[in-house]
Amino acid sequence: MSATTKSSExxxxxxQEAHWRYVLRLADTSLVLGxxxxxxxxxxxxxxxxxxxxxISLDLIGQARLLLTYAGELEGRGHDEDALAFLRDAxxxxxxxxxxxxxxxFAHTLVxxxxxxxxxxxxxAALEHSSDTRLAAIAAKALRETRYHYRFSRGWLIxxxxxxxxxxxxxxxxxxxxxxxxxxxITPDQIDEHMSERGxxxxxxxxxxxxxxxxxxxxxxxxxxxxxxxxxxxxxxRGVHTEHLGHLLGEMQHLQRTYPGARW
Amino acid sequence: xxxxxxxxxxxxxxxxxxxxxxxxxxxxxxxxxxAIEHARDVxxxxxxxxxxxxxxxxDIVASDPEEADALFEPARDKVYRxxxxxxxxxxxxxx
Numbered sequence: 001m002s003a004t005t006k007s008s009e010x011x012x013x014x015x016q017e018a019h020w021r022y023v024l025r026l027a028d029t030s031l032v033l034g035x036x037x038x039x040x041x042x043x044x045x046x047x048x049x050x051x052x053x054x055x056i057s058l059d060l061i062g063q064a065r066l067l068l069t070y071a072g073e074l075e076g077r078g079h080d081e082d083a084l085a086f087l088r089d090a091x092x093x094x095x096x097x098x099x100x101x102x103x104x105x106f107a108h109t110l111v112x113x114x115x116x117x118x119x120x121x122x123x124x125a126a127l128e129h130s131s132d133t134r135l136a137a138i139a140a141k142a143l144r145e146t147r148y149h150y151r152f153s154r155g156w157l158i159x160x161x162x163x164x165x166x167x168x169x170x171x172x173x174x175x176x177x178x179x180x181x182x183x184x185x186i187t188p189d190q191i192d193e194h195m196s197e198r199g200x201x202x203x204x205x206x207x208x209x210x211x212x213x214x215x216x217x218x219x220x221x222x223x224x225x226x227x228x229x230x231x232x233x234x235x236x237x238r239g240v241h242t243e244h245l246g247h248l249l250g251e252m253q254h255l256q257r258t259y260p261g262a263r264w
Numbered sequence: 265x266x267x268x269x270x271x272x273x274x275x276x277x278x279x280x281x282x283x284x285x286x287x288x289x290x291x292x293x294x295x296x297x298x299a300i301e302h303a304r305d306v307x308x309x310x311x312x313x314x315x316x317x318x319x320x321x322x323d324i325v326a327s328d329p330e331e332a333d334a335l336f337e338p339a340r341d342k343v344y345r346x347x348x349x350x351x352x353x354x355x356x357x358x359x
Contacts, residue, residue, distance in 0.1 A: 046270070048291050048302035055305050152301060159294070 015194070020074035021094065022195045023135065024084070025237045026123075027067030028095035030142075031085060032245070033116060034060030035252050039103055052152060056113070059145040066138045086256035090245045097236035098181035100245040107160060107170040111178055114153035118214050119185045120146045126202030135200065154218055161222025168223065175219070176227050183232040186211055191237075272321040273299035275306075277313035285317050296320075 037057035044050030068081040099116060103109045124146055127139035160167040186208035188196070195201035219226045234240060255262060270292040276285035288307050293299035299318040308316070327335060339345070 046292065048293065048306055051309075052301065052305040055309065155298070155301070 015198070016074065016076075018191045018194045019132075019200065020071050022191055022201060023067055023071040023074060025094045025096075025191075027064050027071055027084070028093050029099045029116070029120075030060040030067065031064035032093070032095040032248065033099040033113075034058070034064060035248055036099070036101075036103060037109070037113075040109065045106055053109075056149050056152065059142075059149065063138070063142045063145070066141075070134055070138065082256070086253045090241055090249055091239040093241065093245060093249070094237045094239055095245075096181070096184055097234035097240075097242055098178060098184065100236065100241060100248055101178060101181065102244055104174065104177075105170060107167075107174040108177065110153055110156045110160070111171065111174040113149070114157045114218070115178065115182055115185070115215070117146060117150035117153045118218070119211055121150050122207050122211050122214070123202065126207060130201065131199035157218055157224075158222045161219075161224045171222065172224050175224055179227040180230040180232070181234060183229070184234060184236060187232065189235075189238065270294050273303070273318040274321050274324060275299075275303040276317040276319070277303075277307060278315040279313050281314060285315065288312070290321060291318070293318075 034057045037053045037060070040050060040053045040057075042050075044053055064085070065081050068084045072079040072081065072084055096116070098112060101108070101112055120142070124139040124143040128136055128143055130136040130139065157171065161171040162168070186204055188204040192201060192204050196203040216226060234242060236245075272290050273293055273296070274290050275288050277288050278285045291299055291302040291306055293302045296318060300316055303316050303318055307313075
């Protein structure tokens with residue numbers, strides 16, 4: 001075998017690896033955020049809001065299932081959606097660190113949701129035109145759901161940001177606390193760049209100003225102040241997480257870990 | 265803000281184009297816009313409809329149950345108001 005063939009094989013392998021890792025990142029962000037929202041069940045401030053959060057949670061877990069199944073196929077090691085969701089440890093998860101942040105009060109949950117909704121809205125709108133037709137189809141479905149999620153979270157952002165003195169203060173506090181995780185949403189790494197070059201994923205430097213403008217406009221409507229840019233120590237998509245992910249997985253994976261292969 | 269401060273809205277769903285809106289229940293919400301979203305989240309989770317109406321419950325004028333006799337009793341013995349006295353020709357298939 002010539003050296004050229006060998007290196008082109010290695011390249012193909014790297015490309016495949018980047019591809020499944022990229023799909024896995026999208027899947028994990030939806031899965032972890034969906035799990036977080038499900039924690040509100042039984043605790044939401046009103047029955048109607050509880051159902052709204054549960055509906056969004058189920059949409060996100062539905063997206064995660066499609067994406068995990070696809071990632072498992074791309075990986076080619078026989079991992080199905082359940083194996084990927086329930087049998088990986090925290091460092092193998094590659095969700096955005098923002099998604100795993102605790103629910104906190106209703107303000108924290110809503111600000112986290114709104115930041116990710118605004119991001120997913122831009123991501124899915126672009127991924128709908130991906131050269132990867134399977135990913136494009138998943139994105140098209142997810143985009144319809146995300147439009148409603150964004151309408152919900154943006155509505156609350158504005159209501160509470162522009163509401164009473166207390167609601168305003170709580171929303172601002174949540175925004176200040178979560179802002180440090182937003183750089184990761186729009187900062188590309190090698191995998192993002194590689195996927196964008198192949199026409200599979202959008203270019204994050206091109207997407208960033210659209211996300212930023214949307215967030216800026218909503219923050220203004222909500223009478224909130226956009227925090228200054230902050231250092232960026234978390235790389236959730238590369239497996240570097242905050243301590244919160246481990247706790248979330250402990251609860252989510254408990255049953256499958258204790259009774260492997262358990263079914264309804 | 266608590267749910268107790270939110271007014272009640274009655275929810276109506278049209279299940280398919282061409283059919284009428286039907287009352288399905290109620291939700292609490294701060295305003296009409298939120299009431300539509302709550303109605304969507306509470307009552308259309310299983311593809312129940314294609315259109316929603318919400319109306320402030322306080323805006324609905326209802327008949328007084330005490331007056332039921334006066335209002336509805338008189339219709340009771342007027343069977344001739346039902347169109348059941350006509351012989352339908354056999355040729356008419358659909359009526």
